[in-house]
Amino acid sequence: MRDFLTRLPKVELHLHIEGTLEPELMFALAERNGVTLPYASVEEVHAAYDFSDLQSFLDLYYQGMSVLQTARDFHDLAMAYFRRAHAEGVVHVEMHFDPQAHLVRGVGLAVVMEGLSLACREAERELGLSTALIMAFLRDRDADEAMWVLEQASPYWEMLDAVGLDSAELGNPPEAFSEVFERARRLGIPRVAHAGEEGPPEYIRNALDRLDVCRIDHGVRCLEDPALVARLRDEQVVLTVCPLSNLRLRVVERLEEHPLPRMLAEGLNVTLNSDDPAYFGGGMLANFLACKRAFGWGKETFRRLAGNAIEAAFVDEARRQEWRRQLEEA
Numbered sequence: 001m002r003d004f005l006t007r008l009p010k011v012e013l014h015l016h017i018e019g020t021l022e023p024e025l026m027f028a029l030a031e032r033n034g035v036t037l038p039y040a041s042v043e044e045v046h047a048a049y050d051f052s053d054l055q056s057f058l059d060l061y062y063q064g065m066s067v068l069q070t071a072r073d074f075h076d077l078a079m080a081y082f083r084r085a086h087a088e089g090v091v092h093v094e095m096h097f098d099p100q101a102h103l104v105r106g107v108g109l110a111v112v113m114e115g116l117s118l119a120c121r122e123a124e125r126e127l128g129l130s131t132a133l134i135m136a137f138l139r140d141r142d143a144d145e146a147m148w149v150l151e152q153a154s155p156y157w158e159m160l161d162a163v164g165l166d167s168a169e170l171g172n173p174p175e176a177f178s179e180v181f182e183r184a185r186r187l188g189i190p191r192v193a194h195a196g197e198e199g200p201p202e203y204i205r206n207a208l209d210r211l212d213v214c215r216i217d218h219g220v221r222c223l224e225d226p227a228l229v230a231r232l233r234d235e236q237v238v239l240t241v242c243p244l245s246n247l248r249l250r251v252v253e254r255l256e257e258h259p260l261p262r263m264l265a266e267g268l269n270v271t272l273n274s275d276d277p278a279y280f281g282g283g284m285l286a287n288f289l290a291c292k293r294a295f296g297w298g299k300e301t302f303r304r305l306a307g308n309a310i311e312a313a314f315v316d317e318a319r320r321q322e323w324r325r326q327l328e329e330a
């Protein structure tokens with residue numbers, strides 16, 4: 001099964017590139033940039049990654065990215081992830097990045113975009129790995145700032161495959177960002193949003209109705225609302241589910257209790273993703289393998305999940321055709 005799951009052409013739709021920062025690279029970049037970390041060793045870092053909820057993770061996630069200062073750092077971060085992903089059979093990565101988390105530290109959008117776009121071109125050329133960029137707004141900061149970031153990003157609008165909404169969900173409902181997302185819509189930029197990870201089903205409905213998103217990141221709490229489930233099924237809204245993330249952030253206590261099998265049984269358009277692989281215990285293959293262990297799924301279920309992601313990716317039809325062929329042959 002491991003060979004099959006490695007061969008399967010995996011498309012990753014929900015990844016935060018800052019969440020791919022492995023402790024080893026964190027230490028190397030801290031040294032390169034003269035940053036002092038609150039950890040003495042890689043083991044100490046791993047021990048600190050004992051999260052109780054989303055906020056306890058976000059605190060360390062924002063702290064960890066203090067080592068990212070130059071375009072070269074962002075390039076090295078992304079290339080290190082692309083190489084790992086490629087080695088486990090990932091064919092396409094759509095990555096969120098968080099400009100505001102860098103702006104507040106004095107690292108401008110140009111630095112981030114230069115490093116990431118260089119890595120994206122290199123991944124295509126050297127690994128045959130395609131990529132997409134999703135510029136995310138932090139929902140625990142105000143909407144005016146998000147609008148300002150969207151305007152500052154004008155030199156890069158053409159390079160953005162989508163805008164997203166992430167960070168602390170509870171108490172930060174999507175509708176506060178309706179004007180920002182309306183501006184993105186008028187610019188022709190697709191929209192996605194995290195909803196229903198820790199937040200209630202209502203946040204999922206409002207992300208669809210008020211932000212006009214084409215995908216919901218996470219969405220696992222939809223099952224609490226049968227009418228919403230029916231709508232998500234009828235409209236085949238893509239849900240980017242992240243099983244190891246949900247386990248590590250205590251959305252579920254055991255993977256065996258995860259809503260994924262029920263979501264599939266309801267006919268929802270589910271995909272598997274890694275979210276923040278350096279913090280949650282592994283990348284795409286680790287997530288697929290964890291589902292195999294927890295749910296005992298056969299090849300057809302994994303084909304369906306990988307197929308859903310292929311159909312939902314921000315890519316042209318030629319690429320999709322190639323991955324459909326690889327899926328058949330896996």
Ligand code: HPA
Nearest residue numbers: 016166167168194275276
């Ligand atoms: O899982 C997440 N949820 C919300 N915001 C995030 N930012 C990075 N990872 C996450």
Ligand SMILES: [Zn+2]
Nearest residue numbers: 166194217275
């Ligand atoms: Zn996420």
